[in-house]
Amino acid sequence: MVSFVRAHSPEQREVRRTTILDTARAMLDEMPVADITLNGLSRKSCMAKSNVLRYFESREAVLLELCAEALEEWVIGLEPKLSAAMSPSDPAPVRANRIVAVITASLAERPVLCDLMSAQAGVLEHNISTGTVLAYKRASVATISRLTDLVTRHLPELGAENAGRFTRLTALMATSVWTHSHAPKAVVAAYEADPSLQPYQLNFETTLQEALEVIMAGLLSQ
Template sequence: MADTFQRARNEEQRAVRRRAILDTAAAMLGEMPVSQVSLNELSRRVGLAKSNVLRYFESREAVLLELLATASQELLDHLDTALPQAVDADAPVSERTDRVAATMADALAARPVLCDLISAQAAVLERNVSTQVAAEYKRAGIAQAFALAHLARVHVPELGERDSVRFAAGALLTATAAWPHAHPSAAVLAVYESEPELAVLRIDFATALRESLEVLLSGLLARASR
């Protein structure tokens, strides 16, 4: 396909191209899961030949990793406002931990694109990128994980620094595992419809995540008290 864009001549124009690619990929994720986002379709929608998309991002996965980093930061910005509104600093620790868990679970459940990207991160998105892209993403991811740990510790200082990091890591791992189980394939959904007894272990994402985070926080606090 011939480009609808003229070739970028300076950094400002390159930034415009990159932004167009990212915005188009983000729009596609609003319509389809990560697994269905292809470089061919992305190129078609953005109006660039696939080879020219690859001038700005080395792979489909590099595009999606950048979107994941952006979506993760947006979640942190939201929690920075939502947690103080939800958690009473003078409440007992058990109540504060439950409110932290509920607020985080609700925030993630309200961001299906982020959850889909998180669930694909290790198994898919990190498999077709260069060492440089992987290092850049990991630096951003580590900074964001520590920021999440800090937000939790502000409202549950009983955790301590080490356990707040454990909580943040555990929360992300739990979300990664729970999302695909809460959103089964069409074939599995058809089975649940025809044989309801087989849906006994089907989970609701927000509920399962909230309950898991409550248990994780309670367990960390119990160990700390020993």
């Protein structure tokens, strides 16, 4: 570990924060959220744990910031994909199913985001201050609102209120399905050992698409 020199200027402090975030981001490409520890983060950042805590109050605060960032990047990347897939002349149910298909496929392409989102309520929102929660909630709400506007634009028949319900339920279903479709090794072994249990072994993309299609159809029927 290199010797630590305290940052004095705002620019130096921002460089340190960026280093920690970049390190955690790289670690997420190699391991699940559950395996990232403060000790590991500090070691890979070439800082003592106490120095990492000068910039972030906890491991959870680092990962929560990356969760908000990944969520925003996903929605930004989703906009051109939806535009390319949609045809305004198609009937509303056809456009609704295309929205579901594009959203589902795009989430399946972002395992780090899904892992972070699935850890949000049970892990990442613990061991942090009210200020950190406020910053995260405000950022994520703004991003989900942007997604709501996007869905409304391509499916005005749904209405803004139901589009909001759909996007919030999308986030909720994605976190739940991700958790259940990435079961521990012992659970996977049990599925493989007993063929009668295999229908309960979920595929993330297939299960999420089925769930979102049902939700979308119900909201659209209103």
